[in-house]
Amino acid sequence: MRAAIAMLALAALPAVALDAPQWPPPEGVAARMRELQATMSAPEATPAQREAAREELARLLKSPAGQKSPHAPMAPRAAIEPFPRIAAPLVPVAPPPEGVARVEVVVPPRPIIVPHTGSPLVPRDDFAIDPRTGRVWKETPTGYIDPVTGRFIPR
Numbered sequence: 001m002r003a004a005i006a007m008l009a010l011a012a013l014p015a016v017a018l019d020a021p022q023w024p025p026p027e028g029v030a031a032r033m034r035e036l037q038a039t040m041s042a043p044e045a046t047p048a049q050r051e052a053a054r055e056e057l058a059r060l061l062k063s064p065a066g067q068k069s070p071h072a073p074m075a076p077r078a079a080i081e082p083f084p085r086i087a088a089p090l091v092p093v094a095p096p097p098e099g100v101a102r103v104e105v106v107v108p109p110r111p112i113i114v115p116h117t118g119s120p121l122v123p124r125d126d127f128a129i130d131p132r133t134g135r136v137w138k139e140t141p142t143g144y145i146d147p148v149t150g151r152f153i154p155r
Contacts, residue, residue: 025060033060112144112153121153 024030039045039053096102111120114130114137121128121137121144128137128144137144143154 029060033057036060112155114153116151 025033036053036057040050040057045053112123112128113120114132117130117132119130119132122131123139126139128139129135130137135146135148137146137153140152143152145152
């Protein structure tokens with residue numbers, strides 16, 4: 001049974017090879033395609049003649065000789081890359097040996113500005129001072145509060 005299926009598959013290969021597209025098409029077919037294109041763009045051609053030329057040209061382009069045409073529709077492709085490009089992983093850097101100088105970046109804290117005076121608070125242990133008014137602002141877990149007015153400034 002398997003031998004019969006293999007024989008049928010081998011017998012079908014030449015038929016597939018006969019339909020292999022060839023481009024450019026033979027000179028006679030290429031000349032006919034140019035004639036049809038001229039007919040479609042001619043101002044004296046009637047709409048019926050243009051439609052007939054369009055249909056015949058479409059048949060020629062669909063033939064095995066015209067399947068690899070540069071004007072044939074392309075296969076759809078994704079608008080984005082289906083998989084992201086793979087970057088090389090970061091190599092962990094060993095800390096420098098003892099005695100070698102190194103730089104540590106320290107970002108200073110962002111100053112807290114009192115909205116109604118526009119001055120920055122000067123933080124102390126558990127409170128901050130407004131240098132413009134001299135008021136003491138009490139520290140809370142999420143910011144500072146003025147005990148006199150009840151105004152709150154988030155961090």
